[in-house]
Amino acid sequence: MLSIFRTGFWLILLSNCSNIFNYVQMIMISRFLTKTDFSIFTSVTATGIVITSFLSVVPSVYVLVFNSNELDEVKKNETISQLNRFVFAGSIVFFLMVFVFSFPISIMLNISTPFPMLIYSVCLLNSLILQIFVGHCLISGRYKLIQVQVFILTLTKLTLTFFLFTVYGNNLYYVFYTEFIATLVSIIFLFKIIGSLDFSSKFKIKSVKFFFIKSIPIGITLFISGVLLSSDLILAKHLFSPILAADYSVASNLGKIAFFVSGAISGVVFAITKGEASQGNGTLKILILATIAAFLCGGVVIFSSLFFPGEIISMLFGSKFLSSQDLFQVLSFSMTILSVNVVVFNYLLAMNQLKYIKYALILMLFYMLIAISGVIDSPNDLSYLVAVLMVSLLLSNIFCLMREFQMSGLKKV
Incomplete structure (x- = not known):
């Protein structure tokens, strides 16, 4: 031990x-x-x-x-x-x-x-x-x-x-x-x-x-996580001027602190859930604890972005990026929701309930189509679109979890 x-x-x-x-x-x-x-x-x-x-x-x-x-x-x-x-x-x-x-x-x-x-x-x-x-x-x-x-x-x-x-x-x-x-x-x-x-x-x-x-379900899950984590930076560079894209990049990287702080949590959810399920033990407590931990880790970043955005950006990246404050606040929320979504992805993957893959791919397709359709005029618009995507994914994941619990009958909690 x-x-x-x-x-x-x-x-x-x-x-x-x-x-x-x-x-x-x-x-x-x-x-x-x-x-x-x-x-x-x-x-x-x-x-x-x-x-x-x-x-x-x-x-x-x-x-x-x-x-x-x-x-x-x-x-x-x-x-x-x-x-x-x-x-x-x-x-x-x-x-x-x-x-x-x-x-x-x-x-x-x-x-x-x-x-x-x-x-x-x-x-x-x-x-x-x-x-x-x-x-x-x-x-x-x-x-x-x-x-x-x-x-x-x-x-x-x-x-x-x-x-x-x-x-x-x-x-x-x-x-x-x-x-x-x-x-x-x-x-x-x-x-x-x-x-x-x-x-x-x-x-x-x-x-x-x-x-x-x-290993295809694992590969697709990794792909989904990679797209959710980084595609907004690609879109920002494609849609906006280099100056605006740089401002968005700083805000996005600051927001991703919420994701990486809880990354170790989501990384072990799959292994622990798989092990407990194979022994016939309850797994719901693993999901609850991991989700709470992800929310708490992200909550610290969200709190900081709301009350000290200028100080954090100025101290870390310099005053030339102070225009990223509003973006930082929105994206810290989005990345916190992403960290929760990744926890759920890993849980459902371990339980071999793969419907989340279909819903995630559909939502990501709509996200990409909207992003390149011409309706996104500013970095703020893109940050709100990312937030809508993350919340939509969370709702679809909750739906998948409800189906999983109904199928299992919550015999083991």
């Missing part, structure tokens, strides 16, 4: 330190770069999050193979080897697609040159290859090693960004260079500890097809 507590303590500590490093780097970038360059950075990285969110399912596929009762040890090792081949080859193909589409994506984001997106596509390749090593960490139970890797990644980005900005001046491309170097350092770090990966087994699509199909 003491070892579990100690491991949990270190995981939470490393995770929070990594989040702090990410936010410090974001603050540094916003202060050093012009508003135009900052809007380019946030929109490019947001695009990367959206298009790779589904692929974050890769480590889960490794876990599914490792925990499969249908495979003996020899077959598991062969399948993992084939999975290594498939993911590596898929990462190369995906990189080439993103590289080619960097040109139309840049046009869509109103960026005059495709180079930021081209450089970032290489960073995405590193990130996808990194997922292979993360998958191997999961199946070997090295959870602390994953957080150490994230800690090294974020610390490397922060220190390199500071070094390049202070020594060589303020340049947008330095941010992408540090991203590339940091992901490469993470790969080398895990490679040194885990060792070389096994690619010896002859690739057979049938061997891994079953596990990828089984």
Whole structure:
């Protein structure tokens, strides 16, 4: 019990330190770069999050193979080897697609040159290859090693960004260079500890097809979460001037504190709920506690945005972003609701009740259609649209939960 507590303590500590490093780097970038360059950075990285969110399912596929009762040890090792081949080859193909589409994506984001997106596509390749090593960490139970890797990644980005900005001046491309170097350092770090990966087994699509199909609901849920978290930054860059897009980016990133503070909560809901349900125990208490925790964490951010918006923005991002105050208030509310929605997503996924996926995709489609229809004239309009989307999702999730409880008859609470 003491070892579990100690491991949990270190995981939470490393995770929070990594989040702090990410936010410090974001603050540094916003202060050093012009508003135009900052809007380019946030929109490019947001695009990367959206298009790779589904692929974050890769480590889960490794876990599914490792925990499969249908495979003996020899077959598991062969399948993992084939999975290594498939993911590596898929990462190369995906990189080439993103590289080619960097040109139309840049046009869509109103960026005059495709180079930021081209450089970032290489960073995405590193990130996808990194997922292979993360998958191997999961199946070997090295959870602390994953957080150490994230800690090294974020610390490397922060220190390199500071070094390049202070020594060589303020340049947008330095941010992408540090991203590339940091992901490469993470790969080398895990490679040194885990060792070389096994690619010896002859690739057979049938061997891994079953596990990828089984992981589709997880992948779609990750995609939905990625779109909800970052698509507004892409829309802001597409719809508005660089100055307004930068103001929106600052407000959005401040609002996302509410999401990331409770991120650790939503992350464990799936595992705990799955475990309790498999033993026939009640799961409602898990949902209630996680939802309350998400609301409380977000409530602190909402309170701060209502009573100290100017002070927070000025202290963190500088006075040039004070025009983001109203946006900060709306988006902190939206991101709090998003954190609750993600808790419910993970709960329903664990209970194998997947209707929420259909409702979420439909609502997101309407959201996108409205956003690009021409009725959104200002960042405030976009922030209100995001809020309406999050509340609509919450209502649809409540409906899904009511159906789940009716089906289960609340026999186990």
